[in-house]
Amino acid sequence: QGPLLQQPNPPACSELGTGAQLPCGEVRRPSPSGALAIGSATVTCRAPLVGGLGRAVPPMPAPVPSEGLAGSEKLAGGKSKAELRAERRAKQEADRALKQTKKVESTPAAALAKPRLQPSEPQSMVKRVPEHVQVDDPAAQKRLAKKLERQQVPLRPDYGAKVNLFSHLHQYSRKMPLTQQMSIPSTAIHPAVVRLGLQYSQGLLNGSNARCLALLQVFRQVIRDYSTPPNEELSRDLVARLKPYISFLNQCRPLSASMGNAIKYLKKEISGLSSTLREEEAKGKLQGSIDGYVREKIQLAAEAISKYAFEKISDGDVILVYGCSSLVSRTLCDAHANGRAFRVIVVDSRPRLEGRDTLRRLVRKGIRCTYVMITAISYMLPEVSKVLLGAHALLANGSVMSRVGTSQIALVSKAYNVPVLVCCETYKFCERVQTDSFVSNELDDPDDLILPGKGGAHLRGWKENSSLRLLNLVYDVTPPELVDLVITDLGMIPCTSVPVVLRVKNVEQ
Amino acid sequence: MEFQAVVMAAGGGSRMMDLTSSIPKPLLPVGNKPLIWYPLNLLERIGFEEVIVVTTKEVQKLLNLDTKMKLDIVCIPDDADMGTADSIRHIHQKIKTDVLVLSCDLITDVALHEVVDLFRAHDATLSMLMKKAHEPTEMVPGQKGKKKPVEQRDFIGVDDTGKRLLFMANEADLDEELVIKRSLLQKHPRMHIRTGLADAHLYCLKKYVVDFLAENRSLTSIRSELIPYLVRKQFSSPASLRQRQDNKEQDQKKDQKSLDIFSYVKGDSLLEFAPDKSCWNSHSADLNEAFHGGKVRCYVHIMKEGLCYRVNTLGLYIEANRQVPKLLPALVCPEEPLVHVFAQVTDRGLVGSDSIIGSSTQVGEKTSIKHSIIGSMCTIKDRVKITNCIIMNSVTIEEGCSLQSCLICHNAVIEKGADLRDCLIGSSQRLEPKSKHVNEVIVGSEQLMEI
Numbered sequence: 001q002g003p004l005l006q007q008p009n010p011p012a013c014s015e016l017g018t019g020a021q022l023p024c025g026e027v028r029r030p031s032p033s034g035a036l037a038i039g040s041a042t043v044t045c046r047a048p049l050v051g052g053l054g055r056a057v058p059p060m061p062a063p064v065p066s067e068g069l070a071g072s073e074k075l076a077g078g079k080s081k082a083e084l085r086a087e088r089r090a091k092q093e094a095d096r097a098l099k100q101t102k103k104v105e106s107t108p109a110a111a112l113a114k115p116r117l118q119p120s121e122p123q124s125m126v127k128r129v130p131e132h133v134q135v136d137d138p139a140a141q142k143r144l145a146k147k148l149e150r151q152q153v154p155l156r157p158d159y160g161a162k163v164n165l166f167s168h169l170h171q172y173s174r175k176m177p178l179t180q181q182m183s184i185p186s187t188a189i190h191p192a193v194v195r196l197g198l199q200y201s202q203g204l205l206n207g208s209n210a211r212c213l214a215l216l217q218v219f220r221q222v223i224r225d226y227s228t229p230p231n232e233e234l235s236r237d238l239v240a241r242l243k244p245y246i247s248f249l250n251q252c253r254p255l256s257a258s259m260g261n262a263i264k265y266l267k268k269e270i271s272g273l274s275s276t277l278r279e280e281e282a283k284g285k286l287q288g289s290i291d292g293y294v295r296e297k298i299q300l301a302a303e304a305i306s307k308y309a310f311e312k313i314s315d316g317d318v319i320l321v322y323g324c325s326s327l328v329s330r331t332l333c334d335a336h337a338n339g340r341a342f343r344v345i346v347v348d349s350r351p352r353l354e355g356r357d358t359l360r361r362l363v364r365k366g367i368r369c370t371y372v373m374i375t376a377i378s379y380m381l382p383e384v385s386k387v388l389l390g391a392h393a394l395l396a397n398g399s400v401m402s403r404v405g406t407s408q409i410a411l412v413s414k415a416y417n418v419p420v421l422v423c424c425e426t427y428k429f430c431e432r433v434q435t436d437s438f439v440s441n442e443l444d445d446p447d448d449l450i451l452p453g454k455g456g457a458h459l460r461g462w463k464e465n466s467s468l469r470l471l472n473l474v475y476d477v478t479p480p481e482l483v484d485l486v487i488t489d490l491g492m493i494p495c496t497s498v499p500v501v502l503r504v505k506n507v508e509q
Numbered sequence: 510m511e512f513q514a515v516v517m518a519a520g521g522g523s524r525m526m527d528l529t530s531s532i533p534k535p536l537l538p539v540g541n542k543p544l545i546w547y548p549l550n551l552l553e554r555i556g557f558e559e560v561i562v563v564t565t566k567e568v569q570k571l572l573n574l575d576t577k578m579k580l581d582i583v584c585i586p587d588d589a590d591m592g593t594a595d596s597i598r599h600i601h602q603k604i605k606t607d608v609l610v611l612s613c614d615l616i617t618d619v620a621l622h623e624v625v626d627l628f629r630a631h632d633a634t635l636s637m638l639m640k641k642a643h644e645p646t647e648m649v650p651g652q653k654g655k656k657k658p659v660e661q662r663d664f665i666g667v668d669d670t671g672k673r674l675l676f677m678a679n680e681a682d683l684d685e686e687l688v689i690k691r692s693l694l695q696k697h698p699r700m701h702i703r704t705g706l707a708d709a710h711l712y713c714l715k716k717y718v719v720d721f722l723a724e725n726r727s728l729t730s731i732r733s734e735l736i737p738y739l740v741r742k743q744f745s746s747p748a749s750l751r752q753r754q755d756n757k758e759q760d761q762k763k764d765q766k767s768l769d770i771f772s773y774v775k776g777d778s779l780l781e782f783a784p785d786k787s788c789w790n791s792h793s794a795d796l797n798e799a800f801h802g803g804k805v806r807c808y809v810h811i812m813k814e815g816l817c818y819r820v821n822t823l824g825l826y827i828e829a830n831r832q833v834p835k836l837l838p839a840l841v842c843p844e845e846p847l848v849h850v851f852a853q854v855t856d857r858g859l860v861g862s863d864s865i866i867g868s869s870t871q872v873g874e875k876t877s878i879k880h881s882i883i884g885s886m887c888t889i890k891d892r893v894k895i896t897n898c899i900i901m902n903s904v905t906i907e908e909g910c911s912l913q914s915c916l917i918c919h920n921a922v923i924e925k926g927a928d929l930r931d932c933l934i935g936s937s938q939r940l941e942p943k944s945k946h947v948n949e950v951i952v953g954s955e956q957l958m959e960i
Contacts, residue, residue, distance in 0.1 A: 185512040
């Protein structure tokens, strides 16, 4: 069945079955031959139009008609196909007339100089379910394959049997890199992007901040090496040039929320370039804006968060951290450098064992650390005074998306009445809403679960065993009730204030 | 551009003088194609469009390949005894990016992206290819008895993952003991040392190594000098640190620029860019940062299965010829049949399925050809039995001969009724009728002068 839609207020668009009511008030019945082709999971809902069958002209250009609606249906009310077509034509004429009047009114010069304004009514935007959570839908995958072929990016094949609940997500193997299908001196994709993609897919570059920083570095290099082809405009061509790179990186490893936001910012900056700038100036301006983004949103934000968190750490504290978050490690190192006396319990989990990295960084600075596995947290929590967690993204309903295991720690901490603090920069805030960890997640290479050496003897033949599936989840979602405070560069806010921050950010932009 | 490819075709083939005295090594036919065709075909298949070929004038004159790539042939003078590193120095003006250096005698079907991915992902200084060597099982003509391994062994040390190259030494350079530096063991407590690995002489090198070679004239050969130097330098500290502790007088004596690789290393690696942000480490054992802060990193890909030959001895040449008919359909456009369209073979049924016959060759009646490779423009008369042979171009074999496991070079003539077994007949030789030879090398007198 179709996946949940990810919208703040999902419209009442129930499953299109017999006699179901569409928002526009039409009643559709499947044709006698049963050719109701609504098998596609992409149920795009129309904007709720005014009135029943009345064709009030919507302020936006005509919305994309829902896919799968077979044209051969007979509608209730005796409307035949021809009449429907006539109505549609009338609507299109009205649209065109409206557009003409709009064009005549606005001045041509202003149209060029003004950047494209986003439509202010969120309801008239049609949201598509992204492809990467529709792996079991062949139509969506075909579309993706066509898109990749157009962009000359190879398609990465899925690997191994997936657990049923997660069959809508991609699962790749590290031993089958994307570069197998590409030419060696890569010409279609910039070599720095290929290198970055390899480092992502082989797990050499981990961590939300690290990935985003590396991405921005590489894009900086791409912009430096870019030269506008003749008869093209930099603002349009560069965005088109970046699209295949982004698809390629997505194929190597699904983009993180921080990377997505950085790319959105960069695309906006590029499109917003004035066409009067020379190429060198434009490139310099873009590189400057990338540097500014890194400095403000990542580096200065980290400093601000470190300062705020410092107020929350008192002498004699026992702080529990999980996995490896660059922000949390930095906060603790700064607090220690500023003279606070505390000790840290580092919790770690398989298969990534990232806690060892946190341990390394903290011990080098001289902080007293204890290292346990996540199975031991209920034994350690009675002596913990607070829990400090990092986040991959903060979702619009206040949920925290972080490394798998974080929600478990938050849950057990709640049971022991230990306050849970989450540190997250605002650039990782995301407009998605998720209440569970199933809909949108990432599946890592299942072979990572096989222990090296003699320990892995049982799991090694897992592919031959048809009843055995391995699941290596990467992220999970912690509900907002379990989080006590979120420390951002804008201050210390409760979880429920995240939508406010997002709204403020949107208005700014 | 990401890579430039360089094929080294100036070498002499000093270990098979019987063959290479008449034919330069890059042009030795293997499966009826010149030896240099194989690395060029590998480069073409993986997507290179331009290749720099370093060779001698003699080879350039005779080189005639149909390839879609643009070959930039650089000639080095015949008399200058240039090693491979010298050749790189000779062309270093042309090199603008990282290089992929190949030797002309490499025949392999490796998936090259494995080697190149190591180079890219770890931002390595060097990445190379190796394969477990195996003794050639074929009888080599002119060889009396079992061949003792004359070559010195190579000791290759790799880390636990089998990818990082930690140690390389040749038996010839060692006295009685293998010496391993303490700094190496501190950073990599577990090391696997392997012998019996054959180096494919395929290297991915960073551009700054080429710049370093251009300045440092003391290195002449890539394999025997540059690679061990780079492998050693992984675990030594940069010279700048050491120079501060050095004697002042010594500094004054060396007024030349520091010829250390570290002064050439350009660190713009993404992995080193934000080391405190990324939660990945190359090792788990200790508290140091990723790669232990080392700037030079060497990686090796050890092939487990597949073909990888370096044709530099007679035995390997014969072995390569045996294996190539199986490999060719995959390498070349599969339309090219093993028996060439222009060959005139009277009795098709007597020609084995894995034999290769070149164009314009005439094969007479009742002639059986099994497991052999026959060049172009040969004339083979009736009632000849050819088994397990390698016959080059323009050879004439008269009636009634019987050849087994022989290697016959260009323009040779075998008169009627000869019976040859395990022989090597040099080029333009003429054998008397009804001659019988077993396990002999028959070359011209001028070739015998070469040592």
